[in-house]
Amino acid sequence: xxxxxxxxxxxxxxxxxxxxxxxxxxxxxxxxxxxxxxxxxxxxxxxxxxxxxxxxxxxxxxxxxxxxxxxxxxxxxxxxxxxxxxxxxxxxxxxxxxxxxxxxxxxxxxxxxxxxxxxxxxxxxxxxxxxxxxxxxxxxxxxxxxxxxxxxxxxxxxxxxxxxxxxxxxxxxxxxxxxxxxxxxxxxxxxxxxxxxxxxxxxxxxxxxxxxxxxxxxxxxxxxxxxxxxxxxxxxxxxxxxxxxxxxxxxxxxxxxxxxxxxxxxxxxxxxxxxxxxxxxxxxxxxxxx
Numbered sequence: 001x002x003x004x005x006x007x008x009x010x011x012x013x014x015x016x017x018x019x020x021x022x023x024x025x026x027x028x029x030x031x032x033x034x035x036x037x038x039x040x041x042x043x044x045x046x047x048x049x050x051x052x053x054x055x056x057x058x059x060x061x062x063x064x065x066x067x068x069x070x071x072x073x074x075x076x077x078x079x080x081x082x083x084x085x086x087x088x089x090x091x092x093x094x095x096x097x098x099x100x101x102x103x104x105x106x107x108x109x110x111x112x113x114x115x116x117x118x119x120x121x122x123x124x125x126x127x128x129x130x131x132x133x134x135x136x137x138x139x140x141x142x143x144x145x146x147x148x149x150x151x152x153x154x155x156x157x158x159x160x161x162x163x164x165x166x167x168x169x170x171x172x173x174x175x176x177x178x179x180x181x182x183x184x185x186x187x188x189x190x191x192x193x194x195x196x197x198x199x200x201x202x203x204x205x206x207x208x209x210x211x212x213x214x215x216x217x218x219x220x221x222x223x224x225x226x227x228x229x230x231x232x233x234x235x236x237x238x239x240x241x242x243x244x245x246x247x248x249x250x251x252x253x254x255x256x257x258x259x260x261x262x263x264x265x266x267x268x269x270x271x272x273x274x275x276x277x278x279x280x281x282x283x284x285x286x287x288x289x290x
Contacts, residue, residue, distance in 0.1 A: 098121050189223045190279065200276045230251060
């Protein structure tokens with residue numbers, strides 16, 4: 001705010017500039033500052049008694065401190081006043097008060113001139129309202145605020161990465177611990193023979209029949225640890241009791257195999273289906289499932 005006062009002398013102008021504090025947002029105990037700059041013409045003398053003085057107890061605003069700076073130039077003197085006020089009012093409702101107006105007196109060569117520092121309004125708010133307003137959204141009971149949303153994308157990404165790593169680790173452990181036994185089971189004698197005979201027809205031709213008998217006999221030999229004939233079947237069953245329920249079928253096969261290779265005996269009907277069933281039974285017995 002700029003207030004300009006003209007002196008009676010044509011070449012003497014007294015000017016007052018005030019930098020005002022904001023007019024709202026104060027509560028008891030707050031400080032507010034006001035700066036006043038007075039441009040005094042040459043030859044004018046300030047009446048020191050007119051300067052603002054700290055004090056004012058019992059008022060809403062008390063002047064706590066006055067800082068004065070004077071600078072002399074070619075055109076006159078520059079007087080700066082920094083006024084520090086403190087709020088001592090604690091109203092029950094917002095209230096507007098005024099910074100008291102001040103008058104600075106100057107001796108202008110035999111006459112008295114005054115510079116007016118005008119009053120300034122200040123709104124003081126209560127610390128706590130005595131009663132909550134009834135306006136919608138401002139009552140005593142307020143709805144719960146929604147919780148702040150947290151971005152879970154990084155956590156979910158880490159969780160997926162951990163899950164993939166755990167799955168790979170479990171797969172590796174399963175392969176390390178279950179792979180060798182599974183491969184060993186697949187590569188057992190009757191497991192290999194079963195895979196070779198799985199597509200055998202019910203009545204194969206002579207060449208296919210011979211190959212099937214050789215495959216099953218090789219499995220018997222590998223399981224017994226020797227070339228197995230009918231006379232060695234009892235000893236084999238004692239060492240491998242899991243095959244005991246198949247005694248009659250194994251005895252029939254060994255007799256059939258011997259007659260086929262050495263006696264040229266005629267074949268039976270659907271012998272391929274019977275041989276395939278025997279191979280499956282031997283595979284199950286080898287796995288302990290018979």
